[in-house]
Amino acid sequence: MAMGRRTSEQQEPLWLPTANLLDSPGHPFYQRLNDLLREHEFDWHAEDLCQGFYAPTMGRPGLAPGVYFRCLMVGYFEGIDSERGIAWRCADSLSLRRFLGIGLDQQMPDHSTISRTRRLIDVETHAQIFSWVLKLLAEQGLVQGKTVSIDATTMEANAAMRSIVRRDTNERYDEFLTRLAKASGIQTPTRADLKKLDRKRPGKGSNDDWEHPKDPDAKIVKMKDGRTHLAHKVEHAVDLETGAVVAMTIQPANAGDTTTFVKTTQETIHRLEEVKADPEVSAQLSETVVEELVLDKGGHSNRMLVDLQELGIRSYVSEPDRGPRKWKDKRREQSAVYANRRRIRGNRGKALHKKRCELVERSFAHTLETGAMRRAHVRGHDNIRKRYLIHVAAFDLGLLMRKMTGCGTPKGRQGRLAAALAALFDAIRFASDLLQTFEYQLVAHRPATASSRWVLSTPTSATGC
DSSP states (O other), X not given: OXXXXXXXXOXXXXXXXXXXXXXOOOOHHHHHHHHHHHHXXXXXXXXXXXXXXXXXXXSSOOOOHHHXXXXXXXXHHHTOOSHHHHHHHHHHOHHHHHHHTOOTTSOOOOHHHHHHHHHHSOHHHHHHHHHHHHHHHHHTTOOOOXXXXXXXXXXXXXXXXXXXXXXXXXXXXXXXXXXXXXXXXXXXXXXXXXXXXXXXXXXXXXXXXXXXXXXXXXXXEEOTTSOEEEEEXXXXXXXXXXXXXXXXXXXXXXXXXXXXXXXXXXXXXXXXHHHHTSTTTGGGSOSSSOOEEEEXXXXXXXXXXXXXXXXXXXXXXXXXXXXXXXOTTOHHHHHHHHHHHXXXXXXXXXXXXXXHHHHHHHHHIIIIIITTXXXXXXXXXXXXXXXXXXXXXXXXXXXXXXXXXXXXXXXXXXXXXXXXXXXXXXXXXXXXXXXXXXXXXXXXXXXXXXXXXXXXXXXXXXXOO
8 A cells, every 4th residue: 555645735625515524423422412402492492582682684693592502511511711712622623513503614603702692691591591401400300409508619700919909099009009118208119118018018908999990890819729819709509419509609709608698598599499480390399499508607697597597498507616605685596506506416417518518519629620610711790600600500411411321521431431440450459359368368277287387387498598
């Protein structure tokens, strides 16, 4: 066989029959997911919701709503953080083109089209797509709505600390320090002088004094690794029976948990009631949504426990060590705190907190770490919530796909093969260790004869010494 050689230039034909275009068999995961969405008429539902945002004859051709929401889902399944990266990945992959329903003879939408469509469609429409996914999970028994846990984490904002300005004078940080240095007698301050002046100045990172000019919703907070950044707070409400995220909120990062948990609880009840209103799935949910609420110690306060008790919600809130409490003229607060304390010390309370640590943290790991949303690439809570609602909806779809096919992500099949091989090697190693242990015990308990004693006492050295 003669060796082929690559020519320096390749001349593309002017006309190419459509039948000769390359086609991809598609990725098994995306093909099955597409069949699922088509079976439940996802595209028709999305088009009905977004009908009011599109003009019938004016403007350039828009991006179909079903394609737009699929693009944001690809961001979760492929672990892509930016819309520019999503557009590039979809244009580069034949299987993703097939998932989006865009042929090789069609132009793939670029990142500006995706971002413009996001700005066009409002937050509530994105929330209705999220509710549609919840109804799909409820049909398969993956949403119960009885026991819910809420937890929060931080998302780094698309804003830099060096760009913050004063709220009162609109000065940049270095300009403000220069003015302080000149007021203290240093007429030509150097960078070292500014650092020395700023080192021990109290309250230098207060959100009451500073803001980002392009993203006022971003707040200055200390991250879990000790760094100080502009960030947002993300809260998940997770169904502890199934692990599905039933609600999420984006809130100021400097707000306390006792304040933000209330809003997330209200959002959770609203979403579950919206799902329960559908007669086809109402039988899958409990009679009363959110009967039990599991929180960490950040959500423990007298006011919150009293409110939950008045709503008829059993609380399982971890209690911080506050020492002896005084309950004079606080009978309601005392009753709520003591009832919560009794529940968290019981076997069910301990089991629920164990599941909270497992399922809620798992949702954060999938959506923020492997899903690449630990840092936002858009600004403003509305834009972040639009992107993150579909991101979490894709996470819930992954739970459904795992139930149906055994894989919750496109790379799950690779993980299943590696896990199967690892389990096989572990079984072989365990059998080998068990066999060696059995042989050792057999030799140790064997009756010692004269010949065997002589064999065991014989030196093993080949020199005979």
